[in-house]
Amino acid sequence: MKFGFVNKDNMSLLTDLYELTMAQVYFEENMNKTAVFDFYTRPDKRRPYLVSAGLEQLLYYLENLRFSEENIDFLKHTGKFSDDFLDYLKEFKFTGNVYAIDEGEIFFPNEPVVQIEAPLIEAQIIETFLINTLQISILVATKALRCYSVAKGTGLVDFGLRRAHGTDAGMKAARSSFIGGFIGTSNVLAGKEFGIPIYGTMAHSFILAFGDEEKAFETFAKYYPDNSIFLVDTFNTIEGVKKAIKVVKKLGLKNFKGVRLDSGDILSLSKETRKLLDEAGLKEAKIFVSGGINEYKIKQLLEAGAPIDAWGVGTELVVSADIPYLDCAYKLVEYNGEPKMKLSSKKITYPGKKQIFRKYETGIIKKDTIALQEENLEGEKLLKLYIKDGKIVKDLPSLEEIREKSIKNLNKLPENIKDINSKEIFLPEISEKLEKMINQIIGKLKGE
C-alpha cells in the first residue's frame, strides 16, 4: 500500500516518459547545445489578465533536481535506457539560466512568463514539472486577485483545501490565493510551511454533535472567548443568530468575532443578521459568508449592499472552476543560436530569446511589447534573471512582498481589463525586429 507522495528525492521522475527518451537521443547524438524554451499562455476571454505565481516552487525544483540511485534503478529496470545515459543522469544538474516575470506581477497572453536557457537535455527534461507547477499557481493567484478586485476591502480567506485536486494543489492554492490578496487560509500546513495566517470557524458537525446550537456556541466560546465565530445556519439562520447573541450576552464576551452564514439567501440573511447584531449592541461583530463563493457573487452581494465583512472562498477558487486549465505551452524558440518556431497549426510561437517591455501612462499599463532580448526599448523590463548557471542569483521576495506587489498591480490595470466581466483580450505588441525574424522563418519554412 502506497500513498505515492512526491518529494525532493523522486520529483525528477515526475515527468513524461518522452522527456527522458528524447533526452537519451540528444545525449547519444551529442545534441546538447544551448536551447531556449518559453512558457506562455494563449489568449482566453475569461482571463483578460493573469498573475504570475509558482516561480519559487519552480526555482526550488531546478536547484534541487537530481536523479537518485533509486530513480536510476527504476529507469534501468524499464529497459528503455542505455547505461551511458543513466550514468549521465546520475550526475545530472540543472546548469542553465532562468528569466522570469516576478511572482505577483500581472502578465498577458503570449508573453513568456518563464524563459529557460539551458543545454537542450536539461531544458527538455524539466518541461513537465515546470508546467505542472506554474499552471495551477497562476490559475489560483489570478482567480484570487479577481476576488480581491471586487471585495472592497472585505477579508478573503482560502477555505478550499478539501476540494483542491490533491495535497499539493491544496498547498499551492493557499500560497497562490495569499499572493492574490487573500488574508489567510484554513490550511494548517500552509501556515507552517509558508507562514500564511491560518483561520477557522466551526463546522455543522460541531453543532450536530452537541445537538443544541446554544450549548455548542457556549462551549466553543469557553475555549476561544476572543476568537469565536459561530456558524448559525445549521437549523434556521435567524434563530441561530439570536442564539449566538444570547450566548454572547450570557457569557459577557468582550471580543466576540461574529457569525458565519453558509447557506440560504445571503443578501437578506446578512442584512437581517446585521440588524440583529446591531440592535444587540454588537456593532463590532462581523459577518462571515461561505458556501459556493466566487468573484461574481462577492461583487453582486456587495453591490446590493450586503453587510458582509469577510468571505471564506473554497472550491471555485482552488479548482479555478470557470477555467480549470490554461491554454499554455512550453515551446522551443531557439537552438544553438538559431531561432525556432512551429508552423503547422494556427498557434504561432514567437521565436528567439526575448524581453518584454511595459509602458505606462499616468500609472496605468498602456502597452507591452515583446522584443528580442538584445533590444533596448523604452519601458520596464518584465523578464528578470533568477537563475544563472544553475544558481539563484536574485534575492527572492517574501510572500508578503509578493502579495503587496500583486495588490498594487491591480491599480495599474486599465479599467476595461480589470473588470471581472470583461471579455477583452489585451495582447502585447511585438517589436519590429521580432516581426522581421518571424517573417524570415516563415519565408524559409514555406520556401522549403
Added chain:
Amino acid sequence: MKFGFVNKDNMSLLTDLYELTMAQVYFEENMNKTAVFDFYTRPDKRRPYLVSAGLEQLLYYLENLRFSEENIDFLKHTGKFSDDFLDYLKEFKFTGNVYAIDEGEIFFPNEPVVQIEAPLIEAQIIETFLINTLQISILVATKALRCYSVAKGTGLVDFGLRRAHGTDAGMKAARSSFIGGFIGTSNVLAGKEFGIPIYGTMAHSFILAFGDEEKAFETFAKYYPDNSIFLVDTFNTIEGVKKAIKVVKKLGLKNFKGVRLDSGDILSLSKETRKLLDEAGLKEAKIFVSGGINEYKIKQLLEAGAPIDAWGVGTELVVSADIPYLDCAYKLVEYNGEPKMKLSSKKITYPGKKQIFRKYETGIIKKDTIALQEENLEGEKLLKLYIKDGKIVKDLPSLEEIREKSIKNLNKLPENIKDINSKEIFLPEISEKLEKMINQIIGKLKGE
C-alpha cells in the same frame, strides 16, 4: 525557499484549522464518544454514475496519521492549543472503523462511498484530508471510464501530468485513469510508485531541435527501432506522414509502432494517414491521436469512422474539465448512538449507520437501496469493512484487479445511465426503516 511538499510526516497538518480547534473543545469537554460520518456526493446530471477511487490513499493516511514533534511545535506556536490537548495529539492514532465501497465499483449520488465510525475527535480531524484525497480520484476515475466506455477497444493513455493541478494530482490522475480502463500513463513516477505501464512518443521541440522531420524521425528510430511513434504534425501532417514512411522504408524498420496526430482536422487526417500507411504496406502501424481529447471527441471520431488506434488524453481528463469538482460532503450522521441530520438547507442528509444493497436484473443494476446497517435486505452489500479498530482487515486488491472490476462494472450499467450524453439521475431508494428514522428526526427538530 521551500517547495512545500506534503509527506508522511506532515500530512497530519494538511487539514483545516477548525478541525483542530473543534477537536480541542471535544477533548476538553470529554466529548469523544463514537461518531459516524458519511462521505457522499450529491446528484449532478453531468455524472449519472461515478467510480469509486482513492480509497487506498485514504487507508494509507488513516494507518499512518501521526502528529510529529515538529507538527506539535508548530501548533503550540500558534497559541491556539492547550498543553493537555497537544499531549493528546502526540499520542494520536486513528482507532476507528472504515466501511467503504470497493475501488473500481460504480456508485450513485447520496450513497455513502466511505463511512467512518470512530471516536468523535478522530472522525473530525480526518475530514479535510479524506475529501481532498477522494474527490479528485473519483473525478478522474469516472472521466476515464467514460472515455473507456466509448473507446471501442482503442487504447487510452494518460498524457495529463503537466496540466494536472500540482504534483499529487498528477499522481492521482495516473492511478485513477488506470482504474478507469486506461492502459497506462506518461507519468514516469506513477510507473515507479504504482507499477502503471508508461508510454511516450516525441515532442514538437524534438522535431524543431533537428529542424528537419526526416532527420528527427531517423535519429529517434536509431535508438528505439521497435518503439518509435513519430509525431507528424509539426509542419504539415500529411507531409509528415510521408516522411515517416520514407524513414521506415529507408531503415527497414520491422516493428514500426506508428504516428501521432496532435492537431488539425483529425477525422480527415487520420483517414488519409491510414490510407498512406496501408499503401506503403504498413498495415500494422498505428495511429495515435492527442490534443484536446475527451470522451465526446473519442465517440464522435470513432462513430465517424476515424481509423484511430489509441489516444493520449490529457488536460480534460486530469482536471475533469467539464466538472472540475463534485458536490460532495462529509457529514455527521450519528453520535453516541443517536442519529443526526442537518435541516436548514434543502440538502438533506441521511442519518445513522448504513449499508447499501444493490439488486440486479439480468446482470444489470436495477436498484440500490440505502438502509440502516442493521438491516438485511436482498442484494449485494456495497459497503465493506476495510479498517477495524484502526487496522486494515481486508486484503487490498492490486491496481490491475481494481481496473478489471471497473471495466466489468460498465457492463452492469443500464444503457441510459452509461450513455455519456445521458442527463438522467439514478438515485438510490431508501429503506422503510431509514425513512422512518428520518421522519422521526424531522418531527423532533420541528417540534423543538
